[in-house]
Amino acid sequence: MSTKNKLILIVDDDQDYLYQMKTKVEAFGFQTLLAESQKEAEEMIEKTKPDLAILDLMMENEDSGFILCYKMKKKYPEVPIIIATGVAAETGITFDINDENNRKWIKADRFLEKGIRTEKLKEEIFKLLKINN
Amino acid sequence: MSTLKILVIDDEPGIRSGISRILRNFRVDYPFMEEAFDFVVREASTGEAGIEIIDTDKPDILLLDNKLPGIQGIEVLEYIRKKQLNIIVVMITSYASLELAVKATSDGAYDFIPKPFTPQELKSSIENITKRVFLKKMTNKLQESGKQIRFQFLSVLSHELKAPLNSIEGYLQMIKERQAGPQLDSYDYMVDRMLERIKGMRILILDLMDLTKVESGKGKRDIKEINLVDIARMAIDTMTPYSIQKDIKLKLHGSEVVKVIADSEEMEIIFNNLISNAIKYNKQGGSVDCTLRENGEWVEILVEDTGIGMNPEDISRIFDDFVRIKTEKTRNITGSGLGLAIVKKLIDNYKGIIEVTSQPDQGSIFKVKLPIDKPCL
Secondary structure (H helix, E strand, C coil): CCCCEEEEEEEEHHHHHHHHHHHHHCCCCCEEEEEEEEHHHHHHHCCCCCEEEEEEEECCCCCHHHHHHHHHHHCCCCCEEEEEEEEECCCCCCCCCCCHHHHHHHHCEEEEEECCHHHHHHHHHHHHHHCCC | CCEEEEECCCCCCCHHHHHHHHHHCCCCCCCCCCCCCCEHHHHECCHHHHHHHHHHHCCCCEEEEEECCCHCCCHHHHHHHHHCCCEEEEEEEECCHHHHHHHHHHCCEEEECCCCCCHHHHHHHHHHHHHHHEEEEEEHHHHHHHHHHHHHHHHHHHHHHEEEEEEHHHHHHHHCCCCCCCCHHHHHEEEEEHHHHHHHHHHHHHHHHHHHHHHHHHCCEEEEEEEHHHHHHHHHHHHHHHHHHCCEEEEEECCCCCEEECCCCCCCCHHHHHHHHHCCCCCCCCCEEEEEEEEEEEEEEEEEECCCCCCCHHHHCCCEEEEEECCCCCCCCCCCCCCHHHHHHHHHHCCCCCEEEEEEEEEEEEEEECCCCCCCC
């Protein structure tokens, strides 16, 4: 299966992270759709259905990523979602993404560390989209 | 309703049961307290038995007789002090002994009830203690919320410090992997962004240093009469290259001499932040006008710009720590989100006022009012 007609939504309020992610994901052969906030992303998914989404956790609010994830899953239950975060290490908020209950509520398909290697990122995206690498 | 635990240590059964009876249905309730208090009383006939209860089920209040069969009341008091237990102790004394009173007070007894006492005497003593317990609870709560704010500040700070590092690391990784091909030019954008993030981090660190100085109030302050116009000129000289670069006309208006009693460095921080913001959030070809004047009891500093402006919702947040207004127009502007927080704290220290009026796309006016002749704390 080709990667060309797959659209990946990337949401992050750090424009550099957004640029880096976009460059990588486009190098894998995908098309990208970018948003800098939860609000902007919510407007986008009203009109467009991506094939996969990569969401930052802390944007306008420290739980923006979770809320966005929840709303996306409600609208498009079958679209896989990756939450990219450095949250465990940096914010000290008590939320534990490895907690089974929290995972059930949040319904993200993967939680990835922000500093993830390019190869590993590719592997995860391909796996979620069921593309043979 | 909160319940306070009272322990009575007295060898006379009549006193013990009397106290239990008097306090059984007693309630303390003041309009200023969020909740009413009632009491549960436990009894011990010796100091030893009392200490056992103190160790297993710590009371809030201890009514303590001094003359006991085994160890004396004063020894129980010493035990409590050594273990630094948070218990309010009231001595029940059968006869007035100045020496005992002095010793007990220095060991931390809070009050004395003479024996024999009337129910009213006991109740009013307990009432006073309850007020004190309530106030102590409130202070603890406030201190905790202060700690909470500190903690929040530090978590946001660590996020703010890590974000540029992550971004720079990400670009370096891309460069190392030659992700944009062999042409060096292809990496210009990445290098520019890295330099911008480093600049942001440097601003953040400088602002943090200012903030620490302001918050601790301990920096070397030199409070004396100064001419604010001199300080404003200095700030404008510093900012002129920046304004030329952004094609913005920067002008000073108003009186030649405006005197205040203040620390000149702190005044400079205020001017630098307000003027650099006015340039930073301006439009190409715009202007920044800084006006100084006396107005009755106040010295007024006005910084007006013709920039991007803000909506009312944004205005309400701009003086908070780490707040940056994120819009399409501000996305390429670097800042720490601390500048106005620092300005606000400084002005508060001088018992001054800062007001903002703003129109989106038209510009903003920041007006600072400082009281004349009133040096700060």
